[in-house]
Amino acid sequence: MNETLRPVTIERQRLDKALTEAAKRADPVSRAQIEAFESALRVRRRGSLAHGASLKGEIDQLTMPEIKDSGIFGNERTMSLIDHVITAVLPRLDANEDVTSIARAMLEEEVDRRRDLQARMEEGGDIE
Incomplete structure (x- = not known):
């Protein structure tokens, strides 16, 4: 079982489509949360793209723990x-x-x- 790990690529269109589909099926409270998340993601994306950051870098930054000690x-x-x-x-x-x-x-x-x-x-x- 010596399988090489491949980096995960995230296609923005697929992610956006999945979020849109989830929002359609969600209850009003969840829909509002999804819309707020999408809005925050768009704002963050615009800011990061302006600074040349990649989506992978953004996800890594959000998911990697910060170890202060x-x-x-x-x-x-x-x-x-x-x-x-x-x-x-x-x-x-x-x-x-x-x-x-x-x-x-x-x-x-x-x-x-x-x-x-x-x-x-x-x-x-x-x-x-």
Whole structure:
């Protein structure tokens, strides 16, 4: 299953047509929301086209999360989450005992690997 991911292309006419069709079938409140969305989209499109932005860029900007604190990806946060899974999530899972013990062993191995990596980084040693 080594399928190449292809970029999704959005055809504006198809998107506009789909929105129009949805608006026709919608109740009055939903129709008003769709019309407001279409209006905001048109205004945004005009502004972005004036600045040379692409629709793909606009969608990426709207859908990609803004991460203000990169510390959430740090080792401490990861270790805390793994510990939470081991102590709080695994015991409550409705799963076979073998499955939970294998999951616990894998997570504990990951914790050990991360601790070892952190120790080597603090020593300034080789990281393999």
